Amino acid sequence: MTAIPHDDHAHHGPATGLWRWVVTTNHKDIGAMYLWFSFAMFLLGGAFAMVIRAELFQPGFSLVEPEFFNQMTTMHGLIMVFGAVMPAFVGLANYMIPLMIGAPDMALPRLNNLSFWILPFAFLILVSTLFMAGGGPNFGWTFYAPLSTTYGPPSTVFFILAMHIMGASSIMGAINIIVTIWNMRAPGMTWMKMPLFVWTWLITAFLLIMVMPVLAGLITMMLLDITAQTSFFNAAGGGSPLLFQHLFWFFGHPEVYIMILPAFGIISAIIPAFARKPLFGYASMVYATAAIAILSFFVWAHHMFTVGMPFAAQLFFMISTMIIAVPTGVKVFNWVATMIGGSMTFEVPMLFAIAFVVLFTIGGFSGLMLAIAPVDYQYHDTYFVVAHFHYVLVPGAVFSIMAGVYYWLPKWTGHMFHEGLAKVHFWMSFIGVNVAFFPQHFLGLAGMPRRIPDYPLQFANFNMISSMGAFLFGLSQLLFMFIVIKCVMGGKKAEAKPWEGAEGLEWDLPSPLPYHTFETPPKIK
Amino acid sequence: MASSTHDKTPAYYVPESSRLPIAMAFTLFLLAWGGAGVLQNVSGIQQNSSGVWILSVGLVMFAATLTVWFTKAAREHMAGLNSEQLQESYRQCMKWFIVSEAMFFAAFFGGLFYVRAFELPWMAGEGAKAATGMLYEGFEYTWPLLTNPVPEAVPGPQEAMHWTIPLINTTLLITSSVTLTFAHHALRKEHRASLKNWLLATIVLAVVFLGFQAYEYYEAYAHLGLTLDSGIYGSTFFILTGFHGVHVIMGTIILIALYFRVLKGHFTGPDHFGFEAGAWYWHFVDVIWILLFFVVYIF
Numbered sequence: 001m002t003a004i005p006h007d008d009h010a011h012h013g014p015a016t017g018l019w020r021w022v023v024t025t026n027h028k029d030i031g032a033m034y035l036w037f038s039f040a041m042f043l044l045g046g047a048f049a050m051v052i053r054a055e056l057f058q059p060g061f062s063l064v065e066p067e068f069f070n071q072m073t074t075m076h077g078l079i080m081v082f083g084a085v086m087p088a089f090v091g092l093a094n095y096m097i098p099l100m101i102g103a104p105d106m107a108l109p110r111l112n113n114l115s116f117w118i119l120p121f122a123f124l125i126l127v128s129t130l131f132m133a134g135g136g137p138n139f140g141w142t143f144y145a146p147l148s149t150t151y152g153p154p155s156t157v158f159f160i161l162a163m164h165i166m167g168a169s170s171i172m173g174a175i176n177i178i179v180t181i182w183n184m185r186a187p188g189m190t191w192m193k194m195p196l197f198v199w200t201w202l203i204t205a206f207l208l209i210m211v212m213p214v215l216a217g218l219i220t221m222m223l224l225d226i227t228a229q230t231s232f233f234n235a236a237g238g239g240s241p242l243l244f245q246h247l248f249w250f251f252g253h254p255e256v257y258i259m260i261l262p263a264f265g266i267i268s269a270i271i272p273a274f275a276r277k278p279l280f281g282y283a284s285m286v287y288a289t290a291a292i293a294i295l296s297f298f299v300w301a302h303h304m305f306t307v308g309m310p311f312a313a314q315l316f317f318m319i320s321t322m323i324i325a326v327p328t329g330v331k332v333f334n335w336v337a338t339m340i341g342g343s344m345t346f347e348v349p350m351l352f353a354i355a356f357v358v359l360f361t362i363g364g365f366s367g368l369m370l371a372i373a374p375v376d377y378q379y380h381d382t383y384f385v386v387a388h389f390h391y392v393l394v395p396g397a398v399f400s401i402m403a404g405v406y407y408w409l410p411k412w413t414g415h416m417f418h419e420g421l422a423k424v425h426f427w428m429s430f431i432g433v434n435v436a437f438f439p440q441h442f443l444g445l446a447g448m449p450r451r452i453p454d455y456p457l458q459f460a461n462f463n464m465i466s467s468m469g470a471f472l473f474g475l476s477q478l479l480f481m482f483i484v485i486k487c488v489m490g491g492k493k494a495e496a497k498p499w500e501g502a503e504g505l506e507w508d509l510p511s512p513l514p515y516h517t518f519e520t521p522p523k524i525k
Numbered sequence: 526m527a528s529s530t531h532d533k534t535p536a537y538y539v540p541e542s543s544r545l546p547i548a549m550a551f552t553l554f555l556l557a558w559g560g561a562g563v564l565q566n567v568s569g570i571q572q573n574s575s576g577v578w579i580l581s582v583g584l585v586m587f588a589a590t591l592t593v594w595f596t597k598a599a600r601e602h603m604a605g606l607n608s609e610q611l612q613e614s615y616r617q618c619m620k621w622f623i624v625s626e627a628m629f630f631a632a633f634f635g636g637l638f639y640v641r642a643f644e645l646p647w648m649a650g651e652g653a654k655a656a657t658g659m660l661y662e663g664f665e666y667t668w669p670l671l672t673n674p675v676p677e678a679v680p681g682p683q684e685a686m687h688w689t690i691p692l693i694n695t696t697l698l699i700t701s702s703v704t705l706t707f708a709h710h711a712l713r714k715e716h717r718a719s720l721k722n723w724l725l726a727t728i729v730l731a732v733v734f735l736g737f738q739a740y741e742y743y744e745a746y747a748h749l750g751l752t753l754d755s756g757i758y759g760s761t762f763f764i765l766t767g768f769h770g771v772h773v774i775m776g777t778i779i780l781i782a783l784y785f786r787v788l789k790g791h792f793t794g795p796d797h798f799g800f801e802a803g804a805w806y807w808h809f810v811d812v813i814w815i816l817l818f819f820v821v822y823i824f
Binding site: 124154161168171214247516 | 549550556557567568611618621627628632645654754758760768
């Protein structure tokens with residue numbers, strides 16, 4: 001029998017210096033790294049968005065070449081989806097799920113660290129394509145073939161392989177989360193006692209395991225079309241560009257829910273805490289989440305109403321899409337019902353949560369409009385679509401992440417954040433996001449197509465307003481960074497449970513958290 | 526609270542730190558970066574001379590890191606560090622990994638289904654989107670597709686792949702699943718000699734399968750004109766059988782590693798997760814083949 005290195009046995013503190021972060025197996029370290037990485041990507045993707053909005057500030061080619069503009073829209077989308085939103089939720093899962101279920105760590109701690117460290121390398125490759133001959137990906141974040149295969153830049157192979165390792169990271173992370181929840185709950189933590197954040201992540205991890213491999217298969221076909229002249233997406237050889245879109249959206253639509261289900265979990269933790277009432281309809285929340293996840297596999301072609309599908313298919317996808325509004329409506333109803341009659345206070349996490357409920361619902365409604373096939377013929381590929389998904393992703397997913405960060409920041413750092421500055425951050429973000437994206441509805445309805453660097457004069461006013469909102473929103477995120485760093489450095493000492501109405505195992509632990517928690521499982525009442 | 530101990534549940538083994546993850550992440554970086562360079566070079570998209578070196582270093586590091594990682598995991602287990610709960614984590618992890626693998630193949634099966642059930646009939650002027658046929662005058666849908674919609678641009682294969690060798694291969698793989706199950710039963714009953722023999726038989730069957738598969742590819746390229754660039758029939762044929770073949774190679778490597786562990790006296794009747802995981806993987810590869818045999822070769 002070979003001896004196991006000695007340091008593996010003892011459970012003392014972390015290694016010192018930067019090396020600690022490289023070799024760590026601790027879920028809190030890894031969660032923190034995910035969150036910082038995500039924030040860095042958020043700023044980078046945000047910088048690209050600023051380039052887009054600066055170019056669109058007024059008509060005409062004023063700032064960048066159209067070719068570079070295309071790379072900016074593509075990279076903005078890819079980085080925000082795969083680099084900012086997804087890793088942020090995985091980071092929150094890493095940090096919070098073991099605390100919420102009373103587990104000592106994630107199920108497979110080394111695999112966990114691998115999942116994280118793949119990401120910086122993957123994004124290094126992805127971002128470096130911008131500096132390669134022919135430029136980076138310029139075909140939109142959906143990388144439709146044949147635009148990305150026949151007409152893509154030479155760097156497309158680098159893009160594909162970066163996506164491959166990023167996908168591997170997601171799959172490993174998802175497996176880890178699902179096994180942690182399934183196998184590591186403290187005795188007495190039954191399924192229906194789990195916090196909703198844990199429930200939503202269980203279902204999200206399932207979605208990830210189901211669809212990330214499909215994305216891997218799809219980009220493998222792309223790779224072969226590019227390098228080995230296969231005909232998957234080439235009609236001349238009997239393939240079909242539509243095959244690309246079907247496979248992409250079979251991945252892409254569940255992916256959309258991957259980016260919003262954990263948000264539902266966060267909001268379902270925060271609203272009861274500040275309404276000082278238990279969540280209304282806990283069980284229905286669980287079933288609604290599961291229903292949304294299952295339905296998400298049957299709605300993908302609503303992204304493709306205009307490609308020339310049979311009418312029967314359009315009808316099917318239109319109806320299945322609308323059915324999703326039912327479980328989503330259950331959720332919104334439950335959040336509102338939780339607030340009704342509660343003794344509400346409006347600390348910063350709650351402000352973000354309420355803004356989430358209102359603005360996400362607006363995004364949901366525009367989604368319903370887009371789901372109506374005959375109407376979608378008009379809206380398809382216009383700024384209306386841009387407005388819709390930015391409403392569900394920015395004041396939806398991103399606001400929920402910020403709400404979660406403010407909610408758990410005292411627990412992580414042991415300090416309270418500066419409430420006044422955080423309120424300024426909230427209001428700047430709230431105003432910025434609406435000024436940026438609400439006018440885009442009007443632009444889209446009036447016929448402005450998405451992904452263009454120039455536009456006719458009649459769109460000038462709304463574009464200028466939208467750009468100003470975007471700049472305000474972008475600026476306010478620097479304030480967010482300042483608030484978080486200030487809170488990490490110091491501040492008023494946080495109690496174990498800084499929010500009066502907060503529920504959950506994590507609040508039984510001291511703030512800041514000790515390096516190892518729940519080494520023996522807690523007893524759940 | 527953390528202090529309220531629960532005596533029955535043993536502590537979960539959390540390694541303090543590990544250099545393996547960063548080594549593997551860096552390895553994947555080399556594989557992706559080098560692989561992309563090699564693909565650019567081979568396909569003539571762009572000159573790239575450094576790719577092949579980066580990829581080679583990546584491959585060596587990949588083999589080394591995986592070996593060290595699995596060796597370490599096995600040693601930890603044999604040192605008694607892994608509680609029953611941790612072993613359950615490993616089992617569940619493997620099951621979900623296989624689910625993800627199944628979905629990887631689902632993308633290719635789904636692609637084949639879409640092309641055959643919808644796209645090609647439409648291009649031949651049949652079905653709900655028959656108007657598509659106007660673009661491809663004279664195109665007729667047959668499967669295997671030997672004449673592509675635009676044969677001047679993408680010439681089709683001369684002949685389709687026959688099902689005799691695949692039938693032999695199906696027999697080989699099903700037999701290998703049976704022999705592996707015999708090995709598994711022998712392990713449960715602690716019949717070490719029988720375990721070794723059945724495991725060896727499985728490995729031999731796997732290698733023979735790969736031999737036939739290589740011969741079939743040679744035939745396809747040398748005599749049938751069935752190549753990657755011969756249209757959608759060749760594309761789907763090679764992506765399905767190719768990725769299956771890659772999985773057989775990985776499965777064979779796993780079986781060989783298991784064989785050497787058996788020789789070293791690893792695994793006991795009640796405790797043999799490594800073996801079990803390898804067996805699950807092998808049966809999974811077998812099931813994919815049976816599906817593939819019917820969809821690719823027969824129908």
